[in-house]
Amino acid sequence: MSSTSSDPVTVALDDDIAALRAGLTSWSHLTLGQRARLLERVRVSVVACAQEWAEQAALMKGLDDRHPLRGEEWLSGPYAVIVALDAYARTLAELSAGRSPLGALTLGTAPGGRVTVPAFPATPADALLLSGFTAEVWLRPGVTAQDARTTAGLGQRHPSDSGGVGLVLGAGNVTAIPVLDVLYELVAGNRVAILKLNPTMDTLAPTFRRALAPLIAAGFVRVVTGDGTVGAALTGHAGIDHVHITGSQATFDAIVWGIGDEASRRRRDDDPAMPKPITAELGGVSPVIVVPGEWTTADLRFQAEHVVTMRLQNAGHNCIAGQVVVISRDWAQRGAFLSELRSAYLGAPQRPTWYPHAPERVARAAADSPVAETYDGGGERVLMVIDAESDASALETTEYFAPILGVINLPGTGQQFLDNAVAYANERLTGTLGANLLIDPATRTGLGSGFDEAIAALRYGAIAINAWTGFNFLLANGTWGAYPGGTLEDVGSGIGIVHNALLLDGVERTVVQGPFRPFPRSVGTMTDPAERTVLPKPPWFVTARTGAEVSEGFTRYQMTGNVAGLARTLALALRA
Structure with a gap:
């Protein structure tokens, strides 16, 4: 499964993939309870480097420690990863106990006979910090409530059946994305994974390695850097079984079909340059x-x-x-x-x-x-x-x-x-x-x-009603990905989904709803259940005067559960 090249970079990649293939055996022997506890250890390591993570990400984007928008890097970095780790651990604990992850949830319906699964709020903290926001996952027409309950779990329903080694080609814009995509490979795909960082994220490689240290030490994850030649070496490596990319359609097409005349010929002959299974999130307008x-x-x-x-x-x-x-x-x-x-x-x-x-x-x-x-x-x-x-x-x-x-x-x-x-x-x-x-x-x-x-x-x-779909991205139990229908020939916004901590099958979309008016103006419409909120201007608004402090405070509460710190954060939120 290794290459024959003596190039040091290629040799290092061979060694990483060989280590991951050896780690597959250990991963397949872990019980669901052990996997949940392992994710809890990852949570500890993420918390330990959260401040470093957020501060380095802000500096990478030109935001110093006094910039009013530096709080974005708390929410779109360690916050998103911590809530995902908590949610995956809860799902694994339910499966370990022989229960469906949906066992305690009341499923609903949407037009067209679709079944819906509540995704937010998932915890009392969710309801407190982000009151008025709700979300549900819509399943595809024809998927029944019974189907949803019995299939939830994906790769963790048969944990000893290995999904092989996955390659994650990480995004270059939002720091949580590469880590979240690795977690989804591990849990949903039952695959160990090598993460190839986008060069814009290279300065964060040491932080990511510390955050993922328990997974790296166990042989389940590797983090590598490099330019496009490294990515090409990995996508073509015989030891890679699955590829996931967050990026552009042009990059996806180059991976799958090649470039120039070769790509045209391969499309005509239905002969992909990379025939491995691939999932992708590629954006859009x-x-x-x-x-x-x-x-x-x-x-x-x-x-x-x-x-x-x-x-x-x-x-x-x-x-x-x-x-x-x-x-x-x-x-x-x-x-x-x-x-x-x-x-x-x-x-x-x-x-x-x-x-x-x-x-x-x-x-x-x-x-x-x-x-x-x-x-x-x-x-x-x-x-x-x-x-x-x-x-x-x-x-x-x-x-x-x-x-x-x-x-x-x-x-x-x-x-x-x-x-x-x-x-x-x-x-x-x-x-x-x-x-x-x-x-x-x-x-x-x-x-x-x-x-x-x-x-x-x-x-x-992803659909957001009186909210921004960036909120959808932060949801652990929600799903993130294009509307179904993308193909290798016409990929559009991508193929497949990520996040999805309930490990649902047959997903169509996730719909978020928020209040039209923030607190205290919401008081006049609180008779409408959709408008009941005590959240003032959300901290992710670029015009929120205290957004940086509140975003950091929300993350720290998620990290520690410190009520005194939360009280200070809520007081700041009222001044947004």
Whole structure:
């Protein structure tokens, strides 16, 4: 299974994969209870290096220890990994006791006879820290509640049946992603794994090795760095049984089909260059559908800041960043909303556009669009409000992965607008990873079942109603991945899912719902169960004045359970 090369890098990779193949035997002999305890040890090591992790990630992205957005790196790094480890350990404990991970859950239904599985809140801490937010996993039509209960567990239902050695080609933008993808290989796929970091993450390699130390010491995980030649050596290595990538469609196609004339020939002959099983999360162009209603001035401002957060969190370098705002040209408050959107876009804290080649993409978009509005003086942010006569194809089909936001106008109000927006998102926008939708409680009530049917018609793997799909990403029991249907020939936003700590089979999507108004403005609508929240402006808002402190505080509470520290964090949250 090893190569014959004497190149030191190749020899080192051979040694790593040989060690993992030896570790397979140990992994297959661990009981489910032992696996749960091993993940608890990993949790301890993650907690031990959480501060180092968050601080190094912030510095990597140009955020010093006083920057108001440094808290992003707590939530999208150690926080996400800790909640996932806790959730996987709970699932393994249930399976070890002979119970389904869904045994204590009440399953529901969604349009089309779909079965739904509650995913959030999963713990009392969830309900306290993020009150008003809920999530459920929708299973594919035809999957019954009994099917869901009996199949939950995936690779851990038969733990001695090894899934082999997996390769994780890690993302370069969000620090939790590589670690979460390794955990999913281990638990869902029952595979040991080698993690190849994206070069943007190389400075974090020592931190990741410390965080995963119990798995590395046992021979279940290896972490390597290097350029594309290392990735190519790994994807082609005979000792790799499965590949998972978080990245771009271009990279996926190059791995599977090759490049240039070779790729064309292989596609024509249905002869992949890499025939191994592969799963992928590849991003896309995410819509933010704004359903017209009667909004207060505070509503307009809050939701404008919400949209700006969807675009500017992590400087826009997110596969799930909102890119196309879809609004009604017939909405009486359209002008007022756009005014608030421009103000929030301009007023959000400045930060580096740090991801490789992103500044060039911003400059090209500003130069190529006749309606581009630039912000920050140097053109670091672009807003494009596109009218019916302008060509929107670049905005609709290019995942900019940069601070570029567009606005599209569609006709209609009420159900007509919503149906138009759903059809537009499904048919015109590239990708099926995530869609966001903003709607006030009165308008939603007025639409009745038509609203639910519209949500069911949206072909996206993550949907957020009065929330951002970045929240979906943070959910351990939720699922993360494209809407089903991607193939090697037409991969779209990807194939398969990750996270999924309940280890569900037959998944279609995860739907998150949040409150339209934050506390204390939510008090007036608390008779609506969907609006009951005591959470003020969420800490992940780029406009949250105390977001850095609250994000760190939330993570530290998740780490330690310290109630006194939580009280201080909640007090800060009220000042957001």
